[in-house]
Amino acid sequence: MERLTGDDAGVHSPAAAAQRKGRGIGGGAPAGKGRGLGGGTPAGKGRGIGGGTPAGKGRGIGGGTPAGKGRGIGGGTPAGKGRGIGGGTPAGKGRGIGGGTPSGKGRGIGGGTPTGKGGGIGGGTPAGKVGGGTPAGKGRGVGGAGLAPGNGWVRGGAAAAAAAGKGRVIRGAAAAGAGGDAGRVASRGSPKMGVGRGEHSLDGGGDRRSNSAGRLRAPHGRGLDYKILRDLSGNDPYVVAITLSAHPALKEVVGATEMGKNHIEVLCLVLSKAFTSQAGKSTRQHLAGTIKDSGFFRTVLPHYVGGMGSESNVDRMEDYPRHLENILTILSEVLNFFPASSAQAPSMLLTLLKASIHTLRVLGVDIRPQMEERLENIDGLIKHLQVKSREGTLRSNKDTYSLLPTGGEETQEDFRTIPIYPTPEEFQQEQRPFLRPNLTSRCYTSTHLYLDTHFRLMREDFVRPLREGIQQLLQDQMERGASEGGRHAHLRAQQFDDIRVYFDTKLVVPKCTFSGMAYIIKFDVQPFKSVIWENSKRLIYGSLVCLSCDNFQSFLYATVSEREPKSLKKGLVTVAFTEESRWKLARIENDRPFLMIETTAYFEAYRYVLDGLKELEEDNLPFQRYIVECSKDVLAPAYLRWNDSYDLKSVADPEHKCNMKPFHSLAENTWPRKEALGLDESQMRALRMALTKELTIIQGPPGTGKTYVGLKIARALLTNQALWREGGDGAPMLVVCYTNHALDQFLEGIHKFLPEGIVRVGGRSNSEILKRFNLKELSRSPKFKQVLPSSLSRAYGQVYKQVREAERGIQNEVTRLECSLKGILREDALQKFISHRHWNSLHRSKGEGLWARDVKRNYPIMEWLGLNTTILLQRETENANAHPAAEKLESREKLIAIPQEADLIMEERFVEDSVSGRDDRSNEDEEKDVRAVEERMLAMNLDAHEIQAEQSDEGWEIQRFEKKRLKDQIKAELKKTSTMTEMEERAVLDIWSLSTPEKWRLYRSWVARYSEEIRAVIHGSEEEYQNAVERLADVKRHQNIFLLKRATVIGMTTTGAAKFRSVLQSVGPRIVIVEEAAEVLEAHTITTLSKECQHLILIGDHQQLRPSATVYELARNFDLEMSMFERLVKMELPYVRLNYQHRMRPEIACLLTPHIYAELENHPSVFDYENIKGLNTSLFFVEHENLEENIKEGKSHQNQHEAKFVVSLCRYLILQGYKPEQITILTTYTGQLYCLGNLMPASKFAGVKVHVVDKYQGEENDIVLLSLVRSNRQGKAGFLSIANRVCVALSRAKKGLYCIANCAMLGQVKLWGNIFQTLREKDQIGNALTLCCQNHPDRRVKASCAEDFELAPEGGCTKRCEFRLDCGHVCSRLCHPCDPEHKEYLCRKNCQKVSCDLGHQCPLLCFEECPQCAVQVEKVVPRCGHTQVVPCHQDPETFLCQEPCQQLLQCGHPCAALCGEPCTSLCQVKVALRLKCGHGQRDACFYQTHPYEPKCKTPCQKQLQCGHACDGSCGRCFQGRFHSACRHRCERLLICSHKCPEPCPMACPPCRKPCENCCVHSKCMNPCGLPCAPCVEPCAWQCPHQRCSKLCHEPCDRLPCNQPCAKTLRCGHPCIGLCGDKCPGKCRICNRDEVTEIFFGTEDEPEAHFIQLEDCGHLIEYTAMDQYMGMDAGQQAKEGEEVAIKLKECPKCKAPIRKNLRYGTHINSCLAEIETVKVKISGRKADINKQRRALQSRCAENHHLFEFQCQLDSMHITERLAEKNLTAKDLWILENRIEFLISVAKLKKVQREKLPAVQSLTFGERVEEFSEWLNHRRQSFTEQQVFDLQRELQRITSLAELNLRCQEAGVRGRRDTIQSEVQAITAVLEKRGQYTEQDEERVRGAMEALGERLPRMSGLGIGEEERKMIVSALKMPPGHWYKCPNGHVYVITECGGAVESRNCPDCKATIGGGNHSLASGNQVASEMDGAQHPAWSEANNLANFGQLHL
Secondary structure (H helix, E strand, O other): OOOOOHHHOOOOOOOOOOOOOEEEOOEEEOOOOOEEEOEEOHHHOOOOOOOOOHHHOOOOOOOOOOOOOOEEOOEEOOOOOOEEOOEEOOOOOOEEOOEEOOOOOOOOOOOOOOOOOOOOOOOOOOOOOOOOOOOOOOOOOOOEOOEOOOOOEOOOOOOOOEOOOOOOEOOOOOOOOOOOOOOOOOOOOOOOOOOOOOOOOOOOOOOOOOOOOOOOOOOOOOOOOHHHHHHHOOOOHHHHHHHHHHOOOHHHHHOOOOOOHHHHHHHHHHHHHHHOOOOOHHHHHHHHHHHHOOHHHHHHHHHHHHOHHHOOOHHHHHHHHHHHHHHHHHHHHHHHHOOOOOOOOHHHHHHHHHHHHHHHHHOOOOOOHHHHHHHHHHHHHHHHHHHHHHHOOOOOOOOOOOOOOOOOOOOOOOHHHOOOOOOHHHHHOOOOOOOOOOOOOOOOOOHHHHHHHHHHHHHHHHHHHHHHHHHHHHHHHHHHOOOHHHHHHHHHHOOOOOEEEEEEEEEEEEEEEOOEEEEEEEOOOHHHOOOOOOOOOOOOOOEEEEEEOOOOOOOEEEEEEEOOHHHHHOOEEEEEEOHHHHHHHOOOOOOOOEEEEEEEEEHHHHHHHHHHHHHOOHHHOOOHHHHOOOOOOOOOOHHHHOOOEEOOHHHOOHHHHHHOOOEEOOOHHHOOOHHHHOOOHHHHHHHHHHHHOOEEEEEOOOOOOHHHHHHHHHHHHHOOHHHHOHHHOOOOEEEEEOOHHHHHHHHHHHHOOOOOOEEEOOOOOOOOOOHHHEHHHHHHOHHHHHHOOHHHHHHHHHHHHHHHHHHHHHHHHHHHHHHHHHEEEOHHHHHHHOOHHHHHHHOOOOOOOOOHHHHHHOOHHHHHOOOOHHHHHHHHHHOHHHOOOOOOOOOOOOEOOOOOHHHHHHHHHOOOOOOOOOOOOOHHHHHHHHHHHHHHHEEEEOOOOOOOOEEOOOOOEEOHHHHHHHHHHHHHHHHOOOOOOHHHHHHOOOHHHOOHHHHHHHHHHHHHHHHHHHHHHHHHHHHHHHHHHHHHHHHHHHHHHHHHHOOOEEEEEHHHHHHOHHHHHHHOOOEEEEOOHHHOEHHHHHHHOOOOOOEEEEEEOOOOOOOOOOOHHHHHHOOOOOEHHHHHHHOOOOOEEOOEEOOOOHHHHOOOOOOOOOOOEEOHHHHHOOOOOOEOOOEEEEEOOOOOEEEOOOOEEEOHHHHHHHHHHHHHHHHOOOOHHHEEEEEOOHHHHHHHHOOOEHHHHOOOEEEEHHHHOOOOEEEEEEEOOOOOOOOOOHHHHOHHHHHHHHOOEEEEEEEEEOHHHHOOOHHHHHHHHHHHHOOOEEOOEEEEOOOOOOOEEEEOOHHHHHHOOOOOOOOEOOOEOOOOOEOOOEOOOOOOOOOOOOOOOEOOOEOOOOOOEOOOEOOOOOOOOOOEEEEEOOOOOOEEEEEOOOOHHHOOOOOEOOOEOOOOOEOOOEOOOOOOOOOOOEEEEEOOOOOEEEEEHHHHOOOOOOOOOOEOOOEOOOOOEOOOEOOOOOOOOOOOOOOOEOOOEOOOOOEOOOEOOOOOOOOOOEOOOEOOOOEOOOEOOOOOOOOOOEOOOEOOOOEOOOEOOOOOOOOOOOOEOOOEOOOOOEOOOEOOOOOOOOOOOOOHHHHOOOOOOOOOOOOOOEEEOOOOOOEEEHHHHHHHHHOOHHHHOOOOOOOOOOOOEOOOOOOEOOOOOOOHHHHHHHHHHHHHHHHHHHOOHHHHHHHHHHHHHHHHHOOOOHHHHHHHHHOOHHHHHOOOOOOHHHHHHHHHHHHHHHHHHHHHHHHHHHOOHHHHHHHHHHHHHHHHHHOOOOOOOOHHHHHHHHHHHHHHHHHHHHHHHHHHHHHHOOHHHHHHHHHHHHHHHOOOOOOOHHHHHHHHHHHHHHHHHOOOOOOOOOOHHHHHHHHHHHOOOOOOEEEOOOOOEEEOOOOOOOOOEEEOOOOOOEEEEEOOEEOOOOEEOHHHHOOOOOHHHHHHOHHHHOOOOO
8 A cells, every 4th residue: 555645645546636625535526626525526526435536547445556447445447447345347337335236226335326416335426436426515425534724635534324315424524734624524514523632533644733623522421421431441341331321321422423533432342341241131221222223323333433444543543453343242232132123224334344344454454253253143133134124024122133153053952942931832732842850860961961951840840731721721612612702601610730710801000010010900700709819829929820812822921920819809910021021912902801821830930040040051050070970079168178277166065165276177087076066976977077078968857956057067167267258259158048937047046146247138037136137128228328339329329210200100190090990080081082062061961979079079970970869869769678778797706817828928939129129108108199199080989988878968868788789880880891983972962861871881982092092101101111120120139249249148048049040140159058958949959059159068858848849740750859959869979867856755756767767866855845734645646537628729628627626626725824836736738727717716826826737847836736637538648648748747846746637548658557556556546635634633535526625615624613712702614724823813703892981882893993983973063052963983073063054144145055164255146236337137146245247148239340240248248349259151152162161251261172173184282262273284175076286274176076975885885975075974775764864855865965074973965065054154144133253063963063075165264264263362472472571571570579479489370471372361360460469569568667566467467358369269350350459459558558657657756646637548448348439539638638747758767858958968879878777777988889897876787798798687778769779780770760659
């Protein structure tokens, strides 16, 4: 390549001429003409990259050729034959990069165009012109350069896409020339680009000496500038990802279309880093979604990549490969996440990437082959997507595409390619999937095979029940071949083994949850009436459901996310759909019913484990040596190989601690003795193995102390952390347990020696000790927030805010949607969806509503639906005899709380992930908001109203049962789906004439439209919310990782470990202890381990409970139920079994040995247990043969006989003195659990534990009562034949075990037979249990059934107790062993004590404390002498005499109070009163002496200015001062054809209803009274014969077509309409009566044709209608009547005709006239805006008035003025309100500043009264109201003036001289009635006379003349006079501004100020010279010389 210097430096062609003024890359052009990026041409014809020059002398990049021979990169052609990069064409056929088309055909990248027509990047031009050309001044290529005068030619260094179809550059660039205007793209209006200070030019080769060039600024994303991005790039990738994703400025930054190179490169770096991080999918998807349509991706990157080949900066060029890798990563991720919307856009970027990589390689830059391979992969994917797009099979962005290397796809056998969710094909195929059994007798050949086996088995375990159940269902349907209804009817009776079926499932409402969008769904609950939901396993949290509406051709998957038994009884449950299902759901109709299938498997646990298995790499599985290869040679943990020194002082016996020294643990002979550690021999072996082997297995039979040993091991490891936490790297210990209870026990044990550093994951802990260690609590603690990186806390706050905003928006809509389901919507809520005609019809009549509050509101819709009181009463009367008078609720004793199995399962499944955090608002607040919306929108709320009897106005009582029945009927109507069609709706003229069913159909139509609109709004926000929640969870995940890495011990259940698997992989615990390991499926254990794990300790007992699989066959034939613990034991890996049991008394332990365990030693402590009281043995099995009962729901069993016996025995033991907490009742079936619960009232059994055996492993109690349930003729023992379950059942009791069972049947099972043999040898089995009385040992009872316990009713025997109590009575109970000393006994005989001196006996029972004597006796009340009946103990002095008071009040009337009460002060006797207004009325007597009088009730009857008589009273009208608003209804017809709704306006205001004017194109959305914008679309009136050429709103220029319509109706008969008109909905044959009904007289003619009016739906014969529409208004009007401007009306129903093409000319003419009238009524827009601005200015001028501002804010006047559609009437009201408010504010200012306290109080009352009138809710400023307000305002103003005069006279000491004048004026001002103009004249004259007698002072304590003399003498301009806070006047000379402070000589207050600002409290003394503002601001305050007018 040539190296150029001088003026041509950087230009790829040496050809330069003096005439040239501009060059492109590789070419030039004559003077000053247009340049594209890449070349210039003559006369403004730009070139693309590598563009040529005139005369065929252009050169391509990379070389020069002889004249006329243009070359592309790497190749040349003969003269005149231009080539693109890598290819050429014959003369005249230009090509772009890599290819093109003949001249005139190519467009875009690689396409040529004809001469003069702009090409795209590299587009071809006519022969000899290499590169793209465009016509003069229009086309712009890519990479063009401008001229830098004085500095030679410069090269453009970037590429950009041309704007669609116009060839415009989006980006351009140039280097900066000295003193020139370089940097401009040679195109009009294109963005400028140049070199910023301190930054490279875009190609690195520009001259940086001048700063005059156009600068390229960084995008203005606040908080994400270049420096911040550069700093961010140094952080961990996950920090980069969540910071970018959450940052609010990201969208703005990537939206920029201009960006410097450095900024581009650092942005690419951080994006690439974010995309390759471990951030969650949602975070990365959010980033990709933000980028894909941004200016950065579509413009900046292509521009940047296209300029790489022309880079002259060698250092930058060497870095390009790294930047290209980043760009490829970004491109790959965008395509991965959004294949559909990104299939086209990246193609240009990919083309430029290929070209730039090729160019960089030519220039010697090292490009790795891997980069080109990635490029080819992306290219292949884009081509694939483009093919799919053309075929129409590219579905959506929800499809995901993997960018796999070529030929690198895994085979179909690889388990990683198997989807987790079952596919539709699986449901159709017959063959089962390929499975391998779990290898339990030999090792696996490879880790891949091991993972594959467990993945397939786990997946099959949850898929098979669903697959086989659906196949059975489909097969059954196919065999029946019935209709859908019949099919469903059959299915309802069908029982399925593997699935549960729910019918008519519908989506009700969406719901925002902490995990994303969920839906409340409703299913038909009728088939499940017998289900006890509290105990049912149906629809438990986490269960998978499958919904289909097309017979399982397609389906949706969801999991149960919320379960409430109360809701389930109504058929409601909350589910969360999978991501793919959410996308499918959006395309399914809202009300579509589904068939829902539930599988019993807990899908969430499967999902996390299966995901973990798929993600687990073979090399990352720890302990493969043992788990896979089953090696028996177990090595020491890796960390011990460097240092094995242990110090066990912390776990030593207290007596040996001081002698315990550190020792080398790997040397056997150095270990301390077992006695020193307080362990037995087997426990010692277990401890040694656990500390020295990297894989430890410890088997602990029942009671052997597994947890005790486990805690010893944990303590030893934790006190020697230095061994395994190398260098303080923070790797924690992980403790995993199968149950929450076991986890709590273990962590509480650790807490005793580790007070800090524990984290318990999951929220279902019952431990108060561990509460503060819960992950959620810790993450909220201030301590954690202090150490949390700011990037995480900031990201969390930002994303959380987005979540809350999205949630609020959705929740508001959901609440509105729920209202439609909760009751009857008010008509206002539905107005938008009700036609105008129906709306008017609905409001024609109103009645009383059903509920008390509704009666007052009179909702028309309630009366219309027949829900008013009258109809209800009629129904009640008809049904009075059919119902009881009232319903009595059964009172039932409260039962003990038994943990239901559903709750227990939920407790183990639910893992709180601490993401929610949405507790800033309480549920009460949210419910309050919901209730407020319901109050506003519902006319009847069925959920909120408790059904209570009410009293109607007619005195009838609406009974509870009747309201309940009606409520059920309403609910039934709301559930129905039938609605009216649009045509049916239009045909309804009077909605009141419909039958009740038809009314409900119409109502449901309105509600359907209402719901549809809301659902559309919700759907638009769902994805945003879901994405935000997922990003929030991702941020929280990293917060959790940060917290857990700082922990010492992490505790989780196996379910929690599965859910937090990805977190554990990041935290990397080094030691893992698994308690209850034998109960955990092997796949769960595998996914708990991370590659950092060096030490695994498994503690459990495989001879107790095993893991449970869903599919029995997989458990039996494939060993799925075998845990890793059991498999490794069977494979004979080293393990330790603990041999000494510390729990059971020896007799109970004999049941396990040797029948279950070969040997099990008893610890000495178990020999010391006492015998069970009241029974002759501590172990007994009761035999019986009472049969079990099957429970249909849940496949469970119950045995009533056993339940009653066990409950009776439990009560007997409690009566022996045992605490309820010492007793546990165990049963083997959940059905029996429910049966037991119903027999155990809480009052007797509270504290007794009742459990199923499977949920009680690891627990123990003193006494266990065991019910085995099974007893049947078939001899089926069920899982009682499984030794593991038997082991658990028999090993829970410490001191006493009593079992009841059908031993004859169970004895057929070998294990039970052996156990029974042992029992018989010791006489511990039999038909009856012997009860022994403790008090009378010789009395015994044989109890074989529950009734036998009645022979020991008090726990003893049937003898009487006969114990003498302290009170002297004898104990009345039968023999009772409990409380032998009778310290707790309560004697219930009558008390014999005397209560008082009169000898009255105590009325209470003996054990109760004797009260004061309450016997009623006669006593004389000393104060009044009356004899009263008084309680014996009460002093008559304190008794309130109940005789009537005999005193007379001052008025002479008798007192109405009681004798003992104070006499009343307000006599209520009615007397004749004469009021101040002159009227008389009868009212309470006390008003005669009271300062206030009652309101006068005399009717006002004054004629108002509107002409109507006032309907108020004298009192309500304030004696005529302010009349009540006239309520006379206007009812005039407005110009729009609506009736005026206002009460009595002088001029009707513009109509406020929605405008009904519409055309075929659109609808006017303004209020009806405002002018409509005319539709300017072309007129749609056309037919085959003629068409209109006018605009829609203009009169048509064609005549109506009278040809019959040629169309055929659906019924097959010909249309009865006309050509070009809309076909009528009726048929002449099918609807003969309706069509031929005579109206005009021509309807029954055979050839009659009809017009159907679209507004009302009526059919009119067209000739008559044409004549009717052709009549002018004068013809229709009667002689002498005025003609109104209005629309023509339907001749039948008088509905206005607004929409009809045939009569469009007439309609448009009418509308034009109407619009003219509307403008006159509502006002011209310009005038309104002018008046609006004037009022806004008026408000601003008076802003300083505090009271005015307060009123403005409270009445929202400022907001009203800013509203869009204001009319002249609105402004009139606002103007009046503003002016009156200003006057009131000024009056209040006078009151506050000028009047003394006494006058201020009375004056203030007047002003407040005026304010109340002004702000009255019915204040509409009618002429009468304005007149009244003006008169009263004048009165108050005059009163203010008089008060000021009186104050002034008092100051001057002349009050007495004007007393008579003041009294005269006051009499006029305070007179009753209105303040007339005559009164005003009288007051004005009197005030003038008063002024003459007492000239006004200035307010300064001096006369007016004196004031004038002082002001004149000092000769100060206005604004120099001031006063101190106490009113003393002073003057400031010079400028008049305060520059220093002094003390007032009169009061010592601070005067003056500083910096031209007055000191606090000082102000301008306006009373001196009238100035309102200081002199130094006079230029800005022209009001100084004005006067304040009230």
